[in-house]
Amino acid sequence: METYTIVIAVVAAVIGFAVALGLKGILGSKKLKDAAAEAEKMVKAAQNEADGLIKEAGIEAKDILFRMKSEFESEAKETRSELKKLERRLIQKEENIDRKTDLFEQREKEIARKEQSLSDRDKSVSSKEEKYNALLEEQKAQLERISTLTAEQAKELLIRAMENEARYEGAKLIKRIENEAKEDADKKAKKIIATAIQRYSGDFIAERTVSVVQLPGDEMKGRIIGREGRNIRAIEAATGIDLIIDDTPEAVILSGFNPVRREVARLALIKLISDGRIHPARIEDVVKKVGQEVDTVIKEAGEQAAFDLGVHGIHAELIKYLGRLKYRTSYAQNVLQHSVEVGALCGMMASELGLKEKLARRMGLLHDIGKAIDHEVEGPHAVIGSKLAKKFGESAAVVHAIGAHHEDVPPSTVYALLVQAADGLSGARPGARKELLENYIRRIEDLEGIANGFNGVANTYAIQAGREIRVIVESDKVSDEESVLLSRDIAKKIEESLTFPGQIKVTVIRETRAVEYANK
Known part of the structure; x- marks a missing residue:
């Protein structure tokens, strides 16, 4: 307020000075008086105006001071509220710390008590251990004295x-x-196996490859041989198959490792005999035409096998190799028919197990593909077949299943085990294969001899065409539990000593008989 007063006074002085200067030049006393009166009025008006301004400034200053005071009190109130909240939080934290401190102290006391208890127990155990050791030594000494x-x-x-x-x-x-x-x-x-067998019905007796050509008469042998043997040499050179002409009446025997060439030779010889014109030029022409016909038959056979199983996308060369199995037999079982059967069984068992049926059929169909060329390449047919399948773009799973179906490669997938089972099932079913009587008898004798070589074996009987061997043991030498180990040992010995298709079941029989006679 004092500032406003000074300002107003200065303003009034300046106004008065200006008025005085303005009136200085006025001549005459009247005019001077009028000017002085006018100036006095102006000063009073200025004074009144200054007083009004001073009052307004005072009121405004009071309003500003009131607002500042209100804001200060509000901020102070908020600050006090925040301080109270912080104080309450600090008090709560302090109480929590006090509680945790009490818990830690209790735990320390409990740990100390347990440590003391463990220490006492350790001392007790040590003393008892020393006591027991002394007793054991004493007992050992007594046992040595008693038992010498x-x-x-x-x-x-x-x-x-x-x-x-x-x-x-x-x-x-x-x-x-x-x-x-x-x-x-x-x-x-x-x-699973019963379901697969019920769903697939194969031929009981498999097809055999014919290697003997019947002649209309023995005079035909001379025409086949030709002058100085030129006809027979031409046939052998064109087909790669040996012709054996002996005392067998009205028959010529074809000998060769390649079944396709043997089939070409057989068909060509039949055509030459029926045609009657047998000479080197005619022989070459007929063999060439028959070779083309057989190639077509081979391709169609492979395609038909793949179509029957619903297997698609096989390389054309693999189809040809597959068709060549039509002229290959194993124990008189046609290998192509066997492959189709294995593929069907694999697919059925895979569907029962929730596996990929088409993939399983593909593996079963191609599992013996190596037999198409195993007479030309050294090595097991399973390994040869896996390499052949890999060469023509088959998947790693198919390649592995082919290589593992005879344990040449350790099986590592369920599909490989399915192929093994289907292969054994196809080859082991009655009528599927033909075995020479001598080999059969020798295998039966070997089976019984292996089992009889174990201690405690009384008698051994091979049954079901050598698919099962029953071993009767002496009850006083072999217990029930030891019979389990004996069956395992016999099976392992058979696996190591013999070669056989499928599997052989080993049954160990142990019985105790009590016999007493009543006499009178």
Whole structure:
């Protein structure tokens, strides 16, 4: 307010000075008086105006001061509220810290108490251990005096007894685990195989490759041989097959490792005999035409096999190799028919297991593809077939299943095991294969001889055409648990010693008979 007063006074002085200067030049006293009066009025008006301004400034200053005071009090109130909240939080934290401190102290006391208890127990255990060791030493000394055995001898006897007991318990455990596993696995496996067999019905007797050509008469042998043997040499040179003409009446035998060439030679010879014109030029012409016909038949046979199984996308060369299996036999079983059968069985079992049916059929169809060229390349047909399949773009799973179906490669997929099972099933079913009587008898004798070579075996009988061997043991020498181990040992010995298709079941039979006679 004092500032406003000074300002107003200055303004009034300036106005008065200006008025005085303005009136200085006025002449005459009247005019001077009038001017002075006018100036006085102006000063009073200025004074009044200044007083009004001073009052307004004072009122405005009071308003500003009031607002500043109100804002200060509001901020102070908020600050006090925040401080109270912080104070309450600090008090809560302090209480939590106090509680945690109490808990830590309790835990420390509990840990200290447990440590003391463990220490006391350790001391007690140590003292008891010393006492027991002393007793054991005393008992050992007494046992040595009583049994006249040294500690090493007694230890050896004890170890031997424990080993026998462990073997006995192990055999019991193996038997129990096998029974539990077989109870479920056998049911499912039998169901899958039975379903597959019911859904597929193959020929009971398989086709055989004919290697003998019947002649209309023995005079035809001379015409086949020709002058100085030129006809027979021309046939052998054109076909790569040896012709054996002996005392067999009205027949010529064809000999050769390549079944396709043997078939070409057979068909060409039949045509030459029916035509009657047999000479080197005619022989070459007929063999060439028959070779083309056989190639067509081979291709059609491979395509038909793939079509029958619904397998598509096989390389054209693989189709040809597949068709060549039409002229290949294994134990008198046609290999192409066998491959189709294995493919069908694989697909059926895969569908039962929820696997890819088409992939399984493809593996089964191609599993014996190596037999089409195994007489030309060294090595097992499974390995040859896997390399052939890989060469013509088959997937790694198919290549592995082909190579593993005879354990030449360890099987690592379910599909490979399916191919093994289907292959054994196709070859082992009655009527599928033909075996020479001598080989059959020798295999039966070898089976029975292997089983008879084990201790405790009384009698051995090979049944079901050598698919099962039943071993009767002496009950006083072999226990029930040991019979489990014996069956396993016999099966392992058979696998190591013999070569056979499919599988051989080993059954160990143990029985105890008590016989008594009543006399009177």
